[in-house]
Amino acid sequence: MLSEKDFIPKGYTHTANEGSFKWSAPSNIALVKYWGKKENQIPANPSISFTLNNCKTITTLDFQKKDNDTQFSFDLFFEGQPKESFRPKIEKFFQRIAAYLPFLSDYHFTIHTENTFPHSSGIASSASGMAALAMNLMSVERLLNPDMTDDYFYKKASFLARLGSGSACRSVKGSIVVWGEHEQTEHSADLFGVPLLDAVHPIFENYQDTILLVDKGEKQVSSTVGHNLMHGHPYATQRFAQAHHNLSKVKEALRNGNTELFINVVESEALTLHAMMMTSMPYFILMKPNTLQIINKIWEFRAATGIPVCFTLDAGANVHVLYPERDSVKILEFIKNELVAYCQNSQYLCDILGKGAVQY
Structure with a gap:
């Protein structure tokens, strides 16, 4: 079982001066609800969710190396417009994940993000938004550490997304995700969401969700x-x-x-x-x-x-x-x-x- 320390890199083998990645991540809807949490976004109880398909956040992350500046540096655009109201949440997210992504202060980031569902539609976008950002940041880390396995990549992305918004850890993989330690679910963990590995009856394939x-x-x-x-x-x-x-x-x-x-x-x-x-x-x-x-x-x-x-x-x-x-x-x-x-x-x-x- 991976621990928090396993997500702290021991060093990077490669360098990158600039680049760009683009990921989408969907919303999810919990079937068994997570309500109540401990320190560091640890759930008080396990949950299980359906990963959605159409309601998603699409995020492009551009990054450029900067000179000896230890401060976080980023510009944020929502649907093409500067979005200063999002800045405190991203700043707090970067602070929480800095120990796990030590390159964060080495780059200036430009974040372009948009939702496929209407803004202020009453659908929480924090899960999809934080998951999409986490995927992009992990793509940067994989440039610096190309030997990273896919399994580690997705688990760490879910781990990081959780630190931005708890339920965001359920938006990395699909289509049914368990988050939180549950004695009857193999590999379940408080630190990240895991796809349900059990066989699912055909009636639940392509299940519909009209919101x-x-x-x-x-x-x-x-x-x-x-x-x-x-x-x-x-x-x-x-x-x-x-x-x-x-x-x-x-x-x-x-x-x-x-x-x-x-x-x-x-x-x-x-x-x-x-x-x-x-x-x-x-x-x-x-x-x-x-x-x-x-x-x-x-x-x-x-x-x-x-x-x-x-x-x-x-x-x-x-x-x-x-x-x-x-x-x-x-x-x-x-x-x-x-x-x-x-x-x-x-x-x-x-x-x-x-x-x-x-x-x-």
Whole structure:
């Protein structure tokens, strides 16, 4: 098992004066939720996620050697425009990862980044954004250390992405990723996400995720604040144990094609996540009335048709509608006829299971 020290390079065998890399990394949606963390972005419980395909961040990283300056130096552009509001987060990220990428202060970086999903669409872009940046930085390190194995490259990229945004470590590989030590998952680790190696039933291949944009505004409470409220939470211990148990059940459902078990666990996990928010101190509610309307409509439709469609939620009001590819025509018709009315400006995004980060 790799430790943090294994990600500190012992020296580089090559040099590079300048260059450019371009990677994309997708968003992901957790089936078993990570909520609560320890120091250094270590999760309080394991999670498992679907890697998405269409909702992604595309980042180009240009780098140029500079003279004896120990400060971090970078320019940041979002969709072609300077984005100073992102600077503190990147600065903090560089500080966290400097011990693992000692070349960071040797170069001036120009970061061009864009999302394939609408800005302020209510979809968290920190996971895809930090994963894409981590992939580019690892490409620079591989120039300096060409003997690096692919396995080490991807594990370290996930490790670095985690230090920028916890769930970003699940956006490096795909299509189903486990993050956090789990006794029934081989090679699982707190330091990085690992692709699920178990065989998955054909019904879960090409699984669909239609994201209903209920509220595109900024969240009232940041995820960092929400995670920290799990310290001393009256139900934290039971919740962390529940996540371990539910991860085992999701893996069983994925393996056996048991959509009923999958639905029960995934929907319960989504509601449990929001229950933790509602019972923390201070407490908060991120669901909106239309979130609940959509959930009830999905339940009614499933009961009437027997089609194994379900919902999950992230730490916000938007609803992810999950369903098999074979049912996509009927589900999309249901979404257009019954659910779009509850979306802000009738907006929704269609996505599908993806494979993870891609280099251009």
